[in-house]
Amino acid sequence: MMQEKAERGRFFEDFEVGQLLTHPVPRTLTHGDRALYTSLYPDRRVITSSDLFARACGLPEAPLHDLALFHIVFGKSVPDISLNAIANLGYASCRFHRPVFAGDTISAKSLVLGKKENSSRKSGIVWVRTTGLDRAGETVLEFVRWVMVAKRNPDSPTAETIIPECPDMVAVPDLPVPAGVDFMRYDFALSGEPHRLGDYRPGEMINHIDGVTVEEAEHMMATRLWQNNARVHFNAESRKDGRRLIYGGHIMSLARALTCNGLANAQLMLAMNAGAHLSPCFAGDTVRAWSHVVEIADSAVPGAGAIRLRTIASRSEPGPDHDDSDTLLDIDYWALMPL
């Protein structure tokens, strides 16, 4: 009598390499999303704070934070890709093609790139390339992610293993050059820090100092804002331990926000080479972050170069005594920085 009209999501068996999934529920961005991002994450980057500063950088107004776009596109993919995910294993080849603004309507699709059953036969890994598109159908964001997805039935036949080629990083020539962006008139007095690209050295490590203790209401409001409907984030009764797992992207945004201390001029994300959630985060945890400068490169954006960073988020302070089991997140990415 109880009908199954509600979608239970795809299981491992339901994915086929080459499948193109058009995700439903496109999303129009508003200034409300911008304000909520500011209230949820301590990110004080000037380009996303001031319309005037953004215009001086060639943009029509202050864009949304790049990770807001990431989360929205990710959220669109959840019902089709990861409703039955056991773990979100990693990201690669993520490129932010242009900043997005209030008024943009974002849709998303995913191409299944690969799959590999686990030896337990209870689950398998699925690789997808997810793309975010604007109303003109232009790609604004793309990334590869791989997730461990439950099998519907452990006895169903094992599919052929196809593991896609996953480059370690987005090569410098492949970094996006967001149209119109120009840092020739970049005002360091307004950005909050004097450090320009030339002030950073590969190998340098930066402690972002602050810590943020996370609350249930905050991560749920954020995750709903991205229309991510994975139930472990909302339903305290869906895990055996009675705890709500915080959406990994929430930690990503917290970490990126904390980098304002020391990397205030790493303004726009251009690409994410790799990313992994290393342990789960729960309400009450205090999140800290530090970064390593990996590489410096040129950019075709006037007045700017690219900085490659590895940012780590953890429940404990960085340093020689750091307890690695506290590490929550490790992301390797390129950001645009004024020369």
Add this chain to the structure above:
Amino acid sequence: MMQEKAERGRFFEDFEVGQLLTHPVPRTLTHGDRALYTSLYPDRRVITSSDLFARACGLPEAPLHDLALFHIVFGKSVPDISLNAIANLGYASCRFHRPVFAGDTISAKSLVLGKKENSSRKSGIVWVRTTGLDRAGETVLEFVRWVMVAKRNPDSPTAETIIPECPDMVAVPDLPVPAGVDFMRYDFALSGEPHRLGDYRPGEMINHIDGVTVEEAEHMMATRLWQNNARVHFNAESRKDGRRLIYGGHIMSLARALTCNGLANAQLMLAMNAGAHLSPCFAGDTVRAWSHVVEIADSAVPGAGAIRLRTIASRSEPGPDHDDSDTLLDIDYWALMPL
């Protein structure tokens, strides 16, 4: 010395049948309200998410959720009607005349329809018809509600009992036909579910699967957003048990949002036939929902029909073993669904 400039609200004795109360503090809607609704409730209906989809349905942009309008009009009525309410007993004859948008300014008024003193002489029931109006003075929403209101003085004389006629339901010919709405080009690939009106049968029951554990900060932020100033929702010291009672409308929005799983195409609410809050909800409770299809009807909206649903919210799973004392809400309503 302490002056009583602050309004303490009407008591049972202060209501007169036929009284028209013009509620203060009209409210202009913004895109900020839209974003906050998305962050507070897991509602992923495409018509309220995408301006492009809304335009393809004949609307100027994505409207606010219909229950956001309901809550704002309800909130306006609180200072005049229910500041001294003991219980919010029920709703009837609720009609959503048109979707509302950022830029609309909403005001509200209530007509006292009836009153009946309780045998205890400590309180009585008051019936009102509350109307929400746009800047042109056109009705955008109306509903009847009845509340149990405390008497100022148990010894004050008993007023004449007048119980208004309260129809069981909004009859099909009385369902609103929101101007301009057109579902002829409705895109099921974008809405998230393939089920159209013809796929539902009276008697069918739909489990909405997900559950949401509720937090204090969330329900207070929501209730303030609707400018509802009933103190039991905000002041932990106003009830003897030290708990803040969650505004019943918060549960209504949670339940309606959960119906996205299985009723994603029940896009706009047209009318609410009946509604009742069956037990109080507190932070920490996990809210679930299921629906019964009651009736299918025609609509003058091109490409659309009306589906009558009964949605139940509860602290426990639906099914034969359901504990009825967990039931929080029972609403019977009409929604617009594509053919």
Add this chain to the structure above:
Amino acid sequence: MMQEKAERGRFFEDFEVGQLLTHPVPRTLTHGDRALYTSLYPDRRVITSSDLFARACGLPEAPLHDLALFHIVFGKSVPDISLNAIANLGYASCRFHRPVFAGDTISAKSLVLGKKENSSRKSGIVWVRTTGLDRAGETVLEFVRWVMVAKRNPDSPTAETIIPECPDMVAVPDLPVPAGVDFMRYDFALSGEPHRLGDYRPGEMINHIDGVTVEEAEHMMATRLWQNNARVHFNAESRKDGRRLIYGGHIMSLARALTCNGLANAQLMLAMNAGAHLSPCFAGDTVRAWSHVVEIADSAVPGAGAIRLRTIASRSEPGPDHDDSDTLLDIDYWALMPL
């Protein structure tokens, strides 16, 4: 190896009287900020709720709450002034020159007015005049505040003591006359209370009735919205007691919001004569407020006068038995009220 690129903030030794600090990260206001203010504080003043009412008062649309502007300008000053503050001691000479609106971009600067080392030699008091400016460089807000700031080194030489002149109040002729504001068509039926300026008497005391129990998520979302990065508000591990100190401005906004009960027509703040945070507030506390009418004055705003109020926020009820150690805040300010 761990570089110090992140700003640790100024210590007492770093301030010089006469120094002008231009604060980074200007901020464009949006309708999202307006909605978030409504969701965070129970302020139901009609001028900030309805575009139509605001237009009838000569404004282009509903402005942001005046304290939202205060918090944003204050927040801008934190990285330069009070990152190493031990206590925020007081405010004076605060003037709200004009209401601000979505689309305004606000920047801020501070002039160091004075400094005085404490006898402990571990800290000292710094006085600054902080100014908020619009895109045209016009002052929209200014205030003096003094903070106790830690010394970097107790042994560093004692600087000359310079204590600035700090007037007790903003004199009536110095009250701002916000351009265009006109209360000649002020509609008391829409504002929620009938009390006009002539209904208040110096010496009168008004209990604002309601209480609000405060949550961690709320005060952190508010404080981030103002881009205030003082770590004691966010990091539960930054204080020995493991508690997050609530930003004092959050209490100010709560208190001002509570004054809607009895002072609904004290619409716009014109000036704050004095303000002090008398004890710390933590999540779980229930905040109440009451006000004393201090003085009534004329205003050049058509149809309006100025009311001088002293509003007290406390964890306990006002009255002869009030426990003064519960007092959180005491502010003395001028508001614009219709005649």
